[in-house]
Amino acid sequence: MKSSIYTNSKNVFIDAVNPKDYVQLDRVSTIYQSLKNSVKKPLKMILLYGKPGTGKSMFLSKLHQDLSKNQEIHYYMTPILDESEFYRVLAHDLYGFNEKKELNFTQIMKIIQKKESDEIPLILLDEAQLYSDALMEKIRLLSDTRKLKFVIALHKTQTEDLIAKEHFQTRIWESIELKNASIAELKIYIQKKLMKSNCFDSANMFSNKSIKLIYKLTNGNYRDTNKVLYSVFEIYEHYYNQDMSKINLDKISNKIIEMAAIHTGLIDA
Amino acid sequence: MHNIHELEQRWFKYKVKLLLPYIIVITFSIILVITLIFITDSQYKYNSINSNDQDKIINKPIADVEPKKEIKQTIVKKSEEKIIVNEKDTQAAKLTLSPSLDFMKKLKTDSVNSYDNTDVYVSEKFIEEKPKTTKVIKNIKPKKVTSKKINISTRETQNDIQQVIKRFKKNNNPALSLFVAKKYYKLGDYEKAYNFALITNEINNEIEQSWIIFAKSLVKLKKKDLAIRTLTKYIRHSHSGNAKVLLDDIKSGKFK
Known part of the structure; x- marks a missing residue:
């Protein structure tokens, strides 16, 4: 049933961070390998930065999935903005500290320094731009103990660049930038993503022209691409059920791509 | 959705x-x-x-270009002089007829030759400036108005001629102007016959009948010598049999 193909294709592009959906692209794989190598080095902090939608969360998620089998790794997708809560969560996750009382920085430092272990736990902090400067400074001090290793992912904006350059300038030994996809990468990304979910017919519907248009609209941003394509297949699903004469089943129509872009706000119409 | x-x-x-x-x-x-x-x-x-x-x-003939210089002279004198001038010209260039100035003016005032707008303007100006010559022309006019008896047929013919003139103004067809020249000649309006023969000759100087009507009209206008000279020149140029016959008739006095 073609309709279910469109439904399946639509679901492929649901914007959710799932390491299973990770699509291997040459450049992305190289960066990912570089990140994995950096983690093995005796570094205190690794900075992962890039514009929103370039795959930072997916990287952390994938890293967590891949490394969790062999080493202690903790992934915090949502920032813990309260300082005491942050310490308490760390103490609980790293050292099994179960007390519900509040912890301050001195106390967490004591707990960490008491802990003797050959393996240094890896802490992945996503959306780190949301942490306060004070907490970030504490995180830096925690990393200085060399009892913890942090991978911090943050958005690349002018202000956040300042954080990266000034606040952590002396602590970050490795910084990795994630960028939007090129046209060729975007085509591979879309087709691999669809084929991974056995949506071969949908994958074959994308011509170079339609990929070019998607790239023009999304600038190669993975999140925007997912949003547009989810909407594209939603429109196809609608037309398929309501008025099949309006769609070409063999080729993705530019009109529908533009309609999807209007719907998702990428085109201001 | x-x-x-x-x-x-x-x-x-x-x-x-x-x-x-x-x-x-x-x-x-x-x-x-x-x-x-x-x-x-x-x-x-x-x-x-x-x-x-x-x-x-x-x-355009010289007479058309320089009319004012000789306005004060009589029609006869002017026409003679012009034809003489024309004779000189034709020796050097191709053989064409030149009009007498007075006939051209007459032609313009009668709007026969008004196929060119500039001519109309010149004729109006001419009438305003030199009323005397207009009078002279008017004096000649009675010749064409014969008797009241033929008035009815003449009017019809005149109407026909005006129609042909209108057509001629539109397309400048020498066959039409020649037709008009012949008609005027038949009606006894030799001045107009002369002028239309001249216009026909201007358009195409190879038409034998235009020369013949021209010469005949001159004879009728008492310009026998000019007619003989013109025909002689034409015969020299074209060896026309009809022209020779007419020339002989004029010389012998058969054609008056």
Whole structure:
């Protein structure tokens, strides 16, 4: 049933961070390998930065999935903005500290320094731009103990660049930038993503022209691409059920791509 | 689920908005091209009309170009002089008839020769400035008005002639002007016959009948010598049998 193909294709592009959906692209794989190598080095902090939608969360998620089998790794997708809560969560996750009382920085430092272990736990902090400067400074001090290793992912904006350059300038030994996809990468990304979910017919519907248009609209941003394509297949699903004469089943129509872009706000119409 | 209808409308508006500058530019370019073509075409036509006018002016006999110098002279004198001048000209160039000035003026005032607008202007001016010559022409006119008995038929013929003149003004066909010359000759209006023979000759100087009507009209206007000279010259040029017969008739007095 073609309709279910469109439904399946639509679901492929649901914007959710799932390491299973990770699509291997040459450049992305190289960066990912570089990140994995950096983690093995005796570094205190690794900075992962890039514009929103370039795959930072997916990287952390994938890293967590891949490394969790062999080493202690903790992934915090949502920032813990309260300082005491942050310490308490760390103490609980790293050292099994179960007390519900509040912890301050001195106390967490004591707990960490008491802990003797050959393996240094890896802490992945996503959306780190949301942490306060004070907490970030504490995180830096925690990393200085060399009892913890942090991978911090943050958005690349002018202000956040300042954080990266000034606040952590002396602590970050490795910084990795994630960028939007090129046209060729975007085509591979879309087709691999669809084929991974056995949506071969949908994958074959994308011509170079339609990929070019998607790239023009999304600038190669993975999140925007997912949003547009989810909407594209939603429109196809609608037309398929309501008025099949309006769609070409063999080729993705530019009109529908533009309609999807209007719907998702990428085109201001 | 999307509101597809609304989304389609928004997409349509977006496309129109997107393509509007191109549509405007293309439309403007098309209008510009059409305007340029129109202007170029008009200029071409204007230039070609001007060049035709210039040709006409160049082809006009000397009498047409310089009328004022000899206005004070009598019609007879002028016509003689002009024909003499014309004789001189024709020795150097091709053989064409030259009108006598007074006939040309008469022709203009009668609007017979008004196939060229500039001629009409000149004739009006001429009438205003020199009423005396107009009088002289008017004095000659009674010749063509014969008797009241033939008035009815003459009017019909005149109407026919006017129709032909109108047609001639439109297309400048020498066959028409020759027809008019013959008609006037038949009606006894030898001045007009002379003038239309002259106009025919101006357009095409190879038409034998225009020379013959011209010579006959001169004889009728008591210009026998001029007629003989003109015919002699024409015969020398064309070896026309009819012209020779007419010349002999004029000389022998058979044709008066």
